[in-house]
Amino acid sequence: MLIKVLGSAAGGGLPQINCNCRNCADARRGNPAVRVRTQSSLAVSADGLRWTLLNASPDLRQQIAATPQLWPSLDAGMRSSPIGSIILTNADVDHIAGLLSLREGVAFTLYASANVHEALRANPIYNVLDPANVISRDLPLGSAFPIAGGLSVEAFVVPGKVALYLENPATLAGSRSGDTVGLKISDARHGPALHYIPGCAAVDAALAARLRGAPLVLFDGTLYTDDEMIVQGLSAKTGQRMGHMAMTGAQGSLAAFKALDVKRRIFVHINNSNPALREGSPERLEVEAAGWEIAWDGMEIEI
Numbered sequence: 020m021l022i023k024v025l026g027s028a029a030g031g032g033l034p035q036i037n038c039n040c041r042n043c044a045d046a047r048r049g050n051p052a053v054r055v056r057t058q059s060s061l062a063v064s065a066d067g068l069r070w071t072l073l074n075a076s077p078d079l080r081q082q083i084a085a086t087p088q089l090w091p092s093l094d095a096g097m098r099s100s101p102i103g104s105i106i107l108t109n110a111d112v113d114h115i116a117g118l119l120s121l122r123e124g125v126a127f128t129l130y131a132s133a134n135v136h137e138a139l140r141a142n143p144i145y146n147v148l149d150p151a152n153v154i155s156r157d158l159p160l161g162s163a164f165p166i167a168g169g170l171s172v173e174a175f176v177v178p179g180k181v182a183l184y185l186e187n188p189a190t191l192a193g194s195r196s197g198d199t200v201g202l203k204i205s206d207a208r209h210g211p212a213l214h215y216i217p218g219c220a221a222v223d224a225a226l227a228a229r230l231r232g233a234p235l236v237l238f239d240g241t242l243y244t245d246d247e248m249i250v251q252g253l254s255a256k257t258g259q260r261m262g263h264m265a266m267t268g269a270q271g272s273l274a275a276f277k278a279l280d281v282k283r284r285i286f287v288h289i290n291n292s293n294p295a296l297r298e299g300s301p302e303r304l305e306v307e308a309a310g311w312e313i314a315w316d317g318m319e320i321e322i
Contacts, residue, residue: 027316060073069167107158232281
């Protein structure tokens with residue numbers, strides 16, 4: 020299975036257009052320790068010809084332009100695309116806005132939970148996705164199903180919350196089942212699986228059991244510390260309030276994964292405020308010493 024990281028940053032990317040935090044300022048200056056990053060999305064393929072996107076970020080047009088594997092084939096007629104399907108893990112703007120860049124007659128199957136489809140149907144702008152070209156399918160939870168190109172997908176609920184624009188007092192304490200999901204992607208011919216979890220509020224017992232011994236996990240790396248956006252004066256919200264667990268701390272992902280024997284662990288969906296984005300920083304060194312990698316745009320993985 021081929022895996023291409025299209026975008027490795029959280030919502031807003033790096034640099035974020037209105038942010039002057041240290042990371043954003045240095046990225047604008049061209050500091051090589053801070054790579055420019057677009058918003059979170061992944062592409063996977065079993066054969067390198069037919070591709071599935073995991074989430075559709077607001078930067079999708081730019082990401083496709085930077086990824087020759089996703090360009091139309093020159094011998095496939097006037098209109099073609101190797102993108103055969105898109106799977107959404109939640110209804111966050113940074114995971115659905117890119118669908119609007121596929122309104123020009125691109126044909127694909129769109130998989131999402133019933134909750135996410137409901138959010139899309141409630142916003143008439145998504146009617147630009149012509150149902151003659153875009154086939155919507157509910158994402159079954161807890162059972163694997165095949166997608167085009169020889170891949171198998173299983174979606175599973177993870178702790179999280181509803182998208183920001185869907186919040187109300189009843190949703191702040193937690194998420195309805197299916198608002199946030201993780202994905203297990205397998206190559207039917209070769210066996211090894213990718214677990215993709217770009218948003219997660221906690222590693223509970225069920226998720227820990229599912230991930231134990233996994234060969235590859237790409238996991239939510241939004242914040243280094245739960246309060247980093249407050250400390251930096253960027254927001255009044257903690258990571259937990261946003262539905263994301265931090266990398267560090269007693270309840271953080273470094274601690275949660277310590278006994279899970281995951282063979283390869285990579286952080287994705289990383290916020291511009293996160294000091295672990297800086298190559299060579301003490302925070303990056305701590306993450307790497309714990310056996311983790313930090314994803315970057317264009318990163319390629321093969322399992």
